[in-house]
Amino acid sequence: MPQGDSQERNGGGAGAMESLYPFLYSGAADLPAVLEQVRASTVAKATEILELRRVIAARDGARLADCARRAAARFGAGGRLFAFGNGGSATDAQQLATLFLHPAGGARALPAFALANDTSVVTALCNDIGVEVVFARQLAAFGGRGDIAVGLSTSGSSANLLRAFGEAARRGMLTIGLAGYDGGKMAELDSIDYLFVAPSVSVHRIQEAQTTIYQVLWELTLAALGATGSQRGGNRGPATSQEVSDVPRHTG
Amino acid sequence: MTEPRAAGHTEASRLFELRSGPTRDLAGQAGAVAEACHAMAIRFHRGGKLVVFGAGGPSTDAQHVAVEFVHPVIVGKRALPAISLTTDVATVTGIAEQEGVAAIFAHQIRVLAGPADIALGISADGDSDSVLAGLEAARELGLLTIALTGGDGGRIAASPAVDHLLAAASADPRVVKELHVTIYHVLWELVHVFFEQPGVLAPGVVA
Numbered sequence: 001m002p003q004g005d006s007q008e009r010n011g012g013g014a015g016a017m018e019s020l021y022p023f024l025y026s027g028a029a030d031l032p033a034v035l036e037q038v039r040a041s042t043v044a045k046a047t048e049i050l051e052l053r054r055v056i057a058a059r060d061g062a063r064l065a066d067c068a069r070r071a072a073a074r075f076g077a078g079g080r081l082f083a084f085g086n087g088g089s090a091t092d093a094q095q096l097a098t099l100f101l102h103p104a105g106g107a108r109a110l111p112a113f114a115l116a117n118d119t120s121v122v123t124a125l126c127n128d129i130g131v132e133v134v135f136a137r138q139l140a141a142f143g144g145r146g147d148i149a150v151g152l153s154t155s156g157s158s159a160n161l162l163r164a165f166g167e168a169a170r171r172g173m174l175t176i177g178l179a180g181y182d183g184g185k186m187a188e189l190d191s192i193d194y195l196f197v198a199p200s201v202s203v204h205r206i207q208e209a210q211t212t213i214y215q216v217l218w219e220l221t222l223a224a225l226g227a228t229g230s231q232r233g234g235n236r237g238p239a240t241s242q243e244v245s246d247v248p249r250h251t252g
Numbered sequence: 253m254t255e256p257r258a259a260g261h262t263e264a265s266r267l268f269e270l271r272s273g274p275t276r277d278l279a280g281q282a283g284a285v286a287e288a289c290h291a292m293a294i295r296f297h298r299g300g301k302l303v304v305f306g307a308g309g310p311s312t313d314a315q316h317v318a319v320e321f322v323h324p325v326i327v328g329k330r331a332l333p334a335i336s337l338t339t340d341v342a343t344v345t346g347i348a349e350q351e352g353v354a355a356i357f358a359h360q361i362r363v364l365a366g367p368a369d370i371a372l373g374i375s376a377d378g379d380s381d382s383v384l385a386g387l388e389a390a391r392e393l394g395l396l397t398i399a400l401t402g403g404d405g406g407r408i409a410a411s412p413a414v415d416h417l418l419a420a421a422s423a424d425p426r427v428v429k430e431l432h433v434t435i436y437h438v439l440w441e442l443v444h445v446f447f448e449q450p451g452v453l454a455p456g457v458v459a
Contacts, residue, residue, distance in 0.1 A: 031452045035286045038442045042282035045438055050275045053268050061264035087323065091316040095309055095429070102308070104376075104425045203325045204437035211433050215426040216267045223263070 156184025378406025
């Protein structure tokens with residue numbers, strides 16, 4: 001999704017287009033052939049995402065479970081989650097927030113906010129300062145020790161996410177990053193406790209895999225909360241120093 | 253820590269694996285996806301716009317679809333008109349307050365959409381009142397109607413108001429959502445394939 005982030009766009013000139021869709025260059029308006037090409041392309045994309053999820057499960061399954069336990073400890077102590085991203089990733093942040101806040105099937109509701117929701121704040125920050133402070137400024141206003149920050153980017157290099165993670169880490173938040181490609185600049189940060197990279201060069205497949213990552217993270221977090229018998233979060237309490245200090249930095 | 257890590261890994265792997273069967277099922281629906289792409293391309297070619305809607309989690313998908321079409325992620329693809337009916341909070345809450353939640357999309361469609369347009373309704377279980385009513389209002393106006401559902405498809409899958417139904421083969425709303433993301437990414441990308449070959453968009457060209 002990095003609609004909104006030119007770095008996240010795929011290139012591809014006429015040669016690439018021709019190899020992807022040779023019938024475009026055949027000069028024939030042959031609908032059955034076009035439909036067959038589109039059908040085959042759909043099957044290929046489904047196969048790609050199947051394989052990408054397999055790679056991520058094998059590589060990051062244990063770290064996802066660790067991360068979920070950390071998040072559960074924060075929620076159990078009254079922590080709240082803040083999710084953010086640009087463009088399509090903003091919609092993923094909204095999905096992540098509502099997954100915690102209003103889960104289907106009567107699962108336990110937990111406090112979560114999507115930072116792109118407030119168009120007044122977002123446009124004010126863009127107009128008065130610049131898009132790079134969106135999210136960081138909001139975390140400075142709302143976030144605290146004991147809270148959780150989750151930032152999503154396909155490129156891993158969105159400037160406002162990099163700043164937001166810096167602010168979140170300074171404030172003692174548990175920081176979780178989702179990126180694509182090779183992790184981009186997010187992979188170079190020491191302000192991200194858990195970085196999960198969807199290793200693909202397709203923005204679309206990255207987004208699809210990230211959706212699985214955060215939804216599995218939600219499910220594992222609720223399971224961990226249930227296992228510890230924590231009470232419903234509401235009023236925030238400070239996290240214990242142990243809980244904060246033993247979070248590993250830069251595990252990406 | 254070795255044992256809990258191994259157990260956690262197993263549980264994460266099990267959750268990831270829940271996605272595999274439904275993804276393979278989607279590959280089996282590739283023909284239906286291609287038909288929907290073709291129908292959408294014809295509407296865009298005639299100047300229609302895409303109107304997308306969903307309630308709860310699927311509202312975020314509706315917004316994702318809109319940005320996908322308006323601001324393409326692949327350089328060189330033309331911007332196509334698409335709007336999500338979930339972003340105007342004043343209107344959504346106003347309709348919900350005065351006419352009821354079921355009317356939030358149908359009302360907007362009657363006022364904002366026209367016969368050349370495409371309606372795309374998203375519902376994880378196929379039983380969203382507001383999405384069903386939106387698709388029905390769209391059908392009355394003459395829009396092309398497409399529904400993304402899951403579970404048993406609910407009332408939306410059974411509705412005669414739906415021209416193209418793409419159903420995720422899972423009862424888990426999270427898994428359904430992930431299949432929907434793949435479906436609309438594919439719809440977006442492959443609509444352009446038809447769009448770039450106008451010969452297959454002329455009146456009277458049928459498969």
